[in-house]
Amino acid sequence: MSELTPDLVRHLASLARIQVTDDEAERLAAQLAVIVDSVATVNKAVEGDVPATSHPIPMANVFREDIVEPSLTQEQALSGAADSDQGRFRVAAILDEE
């Protein structure tokens, strides 16, 4: 049986920066427990030394020529932001007061 408790869901959600209500944590824990039990079967699939595949068609050192190309203006870069000030993204306090 899975260890996916509502407490663990709350912890994972806080790592993922998603606020969850107690109801949601309960519901997600039950759903994720079933999913995790099912996906955990990957452990049984692999015997012996099998290399990992991260990309289906591997490529290495993909670079373009190092020449300056047009990029977004400051105004464009800020155009989708909820708040900005003097050409910068404006956000709430980064640190708690204490």
Added chain:
Amino acid sequence: MSELIKKNASELVSLMASGEVSSVEVTQAHLDRIAAVNGTLNSYLHVTADAALKVASDVDRRRAAGESLPKLAGLPIAVKDNLTTTDAPTTAGSKILEGWVPQYDATVVTKLRNELMPILGKTNLDEFAMGSSTEFSAYGPSRNPWDTDRIPGGSGGGSSSAVAGFTAPLAIGSDTGGSIRFPGAVTGTVGTKPTYGAVSRYGLIALASSLDQIGPVSRNVLDAALLQDVIAGHDPHDSTSLPESLGSMAEAAANRSVAGMRIGVIKQLTGAGFQPGVQARFDDSLALLAKNGAEIVEVDCPSFEYAIAAYYLILPAEASSNLAKFDSVRFGLRVTPEGNPTIERVMAATREAGFGPEVKRRIILGTYALSSGYYDAYYGSAQKVRTLIQRDLAAAFAKADVLVSPTAPTTAFKFGEKIDDPLAMYLNDIATIPANLAGIPGMSIPNGLADEDGLPSGLQILAPAREDARLYKVGAALEAWHEEVWGKRMIDFAPELKVGA
């Protein structure tokens, strides 16, 4: 209703080239159809009528002046709403991006603009392409034109229902685990996932970067080929973009044939678990292929048993990283809780309000799979399964030129049937996921109606990486024999759409 909208894209191209119809007429016919049926189908989240007509009249003017134009100039198209467009909002089906207008076009969108194809609008999808039914779109589900009580497949149900509902002759989709092919199967249309890297993903809002691929959605194999030829090609803006050309798909479709080809039936993707009517149509098609000179062989892919499990570890892991960018700072929604919250609380409140249930499920699952202590057991093992699946496919392609299976285990299910059971929803992808894990190309073509419900079924063709041409060669051949047997196109069996109030 204009008869123009029922025509295949290739016919419209010929009619426009010969001057029999104008691009404005073709574009307007589709816009009229959208106005009439989109309230029912909800295929489009945003319609760009003025911009489309502007391109169309420009094409007509330039054609009249005798200018040499790109092959598909004037042919309208719909674009899935997870590709960025500078002249239309791009939401990816999520509230967190409601109203966001990007500052750059996706490379595929740029290519459509360069081809002078009028873009009709942006099509619906499950939020961030996570789902198989469009029920997880924050803007309501799209409906299947064959039966509006049923799902049009997902995530690209907006594009599939647009093409099946004759509101677009062609559309763009994206396929991470079957999001082009599954919607194709359940709406009686053609959906192609090209080889990983064949089409640039610059400007595609990433779901799982090692799996995502953009591809064509159409009613006909040749039409899909024409579109893949427009959107494919190397792009320096996408580091996974293949440097080499895969050749002309339109030519491959024109050279349709299976004579002397070995066609592999995947043991694990046939028989038990597939709806009887879906299986019966699949068996009919095998007989048709054999009759026309193909050799049918059975291939064994034992690791496919673990494909869904591996996929639902790799995808959430990658998605949880990719979706971290939706943080309330640079774009999209910001929700500020009461009091004097820190940015972390603003982010958490924003993501709580902006993401729907499936997105939250997958982000949290991905966060779990990547946690220290679990990484090797889950994500690490899943990546090894990926290697095993590639090995199974390499062995299968040593025995066969292409592989075939039913695209999906069932025909279109009803709304609500699987929404509360994530695992049941994930099983729709059982036949389509291996291609994404291995990076190989796959195509779903209409494969006749299941006896028990009269709904479309699909046949999937798989080819080795970079051999997309084989899909078109075989797909076009089978399509032609089907139409010979049926006496008409599969889409012509669809009942007339009942338009609601």
